[in-house]
Amino acid sequence: MRNAFADEVTQLAKTDSRVMLLSGDIGNKLFDNFKKVDAQRFLNCGIAEANMMGVAAGLALNGLRPVVYTITPFTTTRCFEQIRVDVCYHEAPVIIVGTGSGLSYAELGPTHHSLEDLAILRTLPGMQIIAPCDTTEMRLALRSAIKSNLPTYIRIGKKGEPNIHKLDVEFEIGRAITVREGEDVLFIVTGTLMPNVLEAADLLAAQKISAQVASFHTIKPLDEAYLKNIALTYKTIVTVEEHGRLGGLGGAVAEFLSQLSNHPPHLRLGTQDEFMHEMGSQEYARQRYGLDSNGIAQQVINHLAR
Amino acid sequence: MSASSNLIQELQQKAALLRARVIETSHRAGLPHLGSCLSCMDLLTALYFYQLNIDPKNPADPTRDRFILSKGHGVPALFQVLAMRGYFPVSDLDHYGEDGGVFGEHPPTPSHLAGIEAATGSLGHGMPMGLGMALAARVKAQPYSVYAILGDGECNEGSIWESAMLAGAQMVSNFCVLIDFNKWQATDRSEQVMALNPLADKWRAFGWDTLEIDGNNTQAILEALECFPSKTGKPLAIIAHTIKGKGVSFMEDDNNWHYRIPTAEEVALSKKELGIAS
Numbered sequence: 093m094r095n096a097f098a099d100e101v102t103q104l105a106k107t108d109s110r111v112m113l114l115s116g117d118i119g120n121k122l123f124d125n126f127k128k129v130d131a132q133r134f135l136n137c138g139i140a141e142a143n144m145m146g147v148a149a150g151l152a153l154n155g156l157r158p159v160v161y162t163i164t165p166f167t168t169t170r171c172f173e174q175i176r177v178d179v180c181y182h183e184a185p186v187i188i189v190g191t192g193s194g195l196s197y198a199e200l201g202p203t204h205h206s207l208e209d210l211a212i213l214r215t216l217p218g219m220q221i222i223a224p225c226d227t228t229e230m231r232l233a234l235r236s237a238i239k240s241n242l243p244t245y246i247r248i249g250k251k252g253e254p255n256i257h258k259l260d261v262e263f264e265i266g267r268a269i270t271v272r273e274g275e276d277v278l279f280i281v282t283g284t285l286m287p288n289v290l291e292a293a294d295l296l297a298a299q300k301i302s303a304q305v306a307s308f309h310t311i312k313p314l315d316e317a318y319l320k321n322i323a324l325t326y327k328t329i330v331t332v333e334e335h336g337r338l339g340g341l342g343g344a345v346a347e348f349l350s351q352l353s354n355h356p357p358h359l360r361l362g363t364q365d366e367f368m369h370e371m372g373s374q375e376y377a378r379q380r381y382g383l384d385s386n387g388i389a390q391q392v393i394n395h396l397a398r
Numbered sequence: 399m400s401a402s403s404n405l406i407q408e409l410q411q412k413a414a415l416l417r418a419r420v421i422e423t424s425h426r427a428g429l430p431h432l433g434s435c436l437s438c439m440d441l442l443t444a445l446y447f448y449q450l451n452i453d454p455k456n457p458a459d460p461t462r463d464r465f466i467l468s469k470g471h472g473v474p475a476l477f478q479v480l481a482m483r484g485y486f487p488v489s490d491l492d493h494y495g496e497d498g499g500v501f502g503e504h505p506p507t508p509s510h511l512a513g514i515e516a517a518t519g520s521l522g523h524g525m526p527m528g529l530g531m532a533l534a535a536r537v538k539a540q541p542y543s544v545y546a547i548l549g550d551g552e553c554n555e556g557s558i559w560e561s562a563m564l565a566g567a568q569m570v571s572n573f574c575v576l577i578d579f580n581k582w583q584a585t586d587r588s589e590q591v592m593a594l595n596p597l598a599d600k601w602r603a604f605g606w607d608t609l610e611i612d613g614n615n616t617q618a619i620l621e622a623l624e625c626f627p628s629k630t631g632k633p634l635a636i637i638a639h640t641i642k643g644k645g646v647s648f649m650e651d652d653n654n655w656h657y658r659i660p661t662a663e664e665v666a667l668s669k670k671e672l673g674i675a676s
Contacts, residue, residue, distance in 0.1 A: 112537065132537055138567075140560035143526040147564070150516075150530020153508065155460070156537060158530075174557075177520050178527055182507050 211339025468524025522555025551583030566605020613638025
């Protein structure tokens with residue numbers, strides 16, 4: 093996904109002279125093509141994210157469209173106050189891109205995990221939050237974010253994520269995409285766990301449980317109409333995210349459902365309220381938190397059997 | 399530099415009147431940070447009535463110079479300056495501190511008041527935003543400069559030094575920072591809270607040209623501003639040695655005036671000292 097991001101931002105820079113790329117000293121050679129388009133619009137801001145975010149706001153308030161790129165914790169939790177004040181309070185059209193999100197960098201330890209970013213950024217007025225499930229959604233999200241002229245956070249994976257959508261999929265910020273139709277369970281998914289959820293839906297189908305899968309690429313603004321229209325159709329609603337269970341997609345959906353006089357039970361899947369002290373691969377970490385396809389299917393089965 | 403004595407006298411008179419207005423407003427609206435406002439008033443006056451290429455009638459002109467009060471708590475001074483410069487009527491400030499207004503203890507966002515470039519207040523934010531604005535001029539090939547006033551207390555913040563290093567590396571020559579070095583922060587001497595000195599050496603080490611001046615001396619301020627942009631291509635840091643509470647004898651260098659609100663009697667006394675008729 094990060095190579096596709098580098099390619100997409102380069103394509104955008106070719107046609108839109110406002111697009112700038114700010115890197116927190118990562119992406120060695122990743123942005124060589126961008127620099128060829130216009131070296132002046134690439135700025136390595138060093139390992140100094142608070143300043144980088146303020147600089148981005150200053151650029152955005154003066155007609156440019158900066159895309160800020162570094163590893164997720166450093167472009168979110170580290171400089172949260174700069175995002176809050178410089179970007180959101182000023183309504184500065186800055187695109188914040190967090191790479192290697194969730195447990196992508198499981199082996200680097202909790203310093204490099206991001207399991208709180210959706211929750212904290214969601215609290216900021218005016219902030220759009222998008223977690224694409226594949227490179228197609230990522231490319232379309234980036235284009236739409238620049239067009240929107242609003243502060244936007246895009247949370248991406250690392251590399252090798254399989255494609256889910258066809259290239260001509262209809263994409264709009266704040267509008268969910270149905271990926272698979274079904275009748276018993278509604279999966280609401282954000283980010284790169286989508287392939288695991290689709291596999292889990294296959295596993296459930298083998299148990300005669302039919303699952304609908306929706307890509308909620310946008311967490312804010314939440315597609316409330318989608319939920320309102322079909323929430324009562326399902327026996328259970330399952331939110332899935334590579335993020336803590338507190339305050340992210342699950343939190344956003346729960347906040348909405350709680351306003352309805354009647355809604356099905358809601359199962360929130362995500363990581364536990366803890367730091368992961370043992371090392372391991374992303375696959376290991378996902379399995380540990382029940383976010384692999386078997387883990388997801390089993391938790392749904394257990395939930396339905398209550 | 400040959401700033402005429404008339405110009406200097408005119409700026410000094412303006413600064414005295416502005417100081418009196420800030421003190422009066424502080425009394426009426428209960429505004430703190432009087433000492434911080436008074437220390438940087440001569441810098442603000444020189445910038446707004448001499449240096450900045452701005453047109454209050456066209457505050458969104460893309461080629462305008464940008465000014466950021468990075469020490470946002472000094473905004474009672476900036477509001478008075480903006481009013482006198484013509485961004486809005488001076489009488490608007492009669493409503494300072496009223497519920498529902500834009501005049502508070504920190505600047506509102508640019509979209510809420512003409513003349514404001516950044517809603518500062520949380521220290522260490524204005525300078526990085528100003529650096530972004532200066533870099534935008536470079537990318538867009540526009541001729542403007544960016545000026546920012548920082549507090550010495552504000553130089554405690556790490557983001558200031560992150561920003562200084564990037565500006566130094568990038569040779570952002572259209573960026574001028576003025577440090578209102580009044581030797582106090584909220585609760586103590588700034589040099590004792592953090593190892594601030596030698597302050598000019600620090601900025602030089604971070605890739606800036608530096609000047610040290612008496613920041614309450616108008617002629618010295620104008621002479622320093624004449625050196626900007628620096629011929630070396632580096633950004634310029636003007637270390638302005640100032641006196642907190644400058645202009646009123648019983649406020650000068652007394653840090654109680656970081657928070658104290660003057661009484662009616664103290665307002666009258668201040669105005670008398672400043673030579674401003676009631």
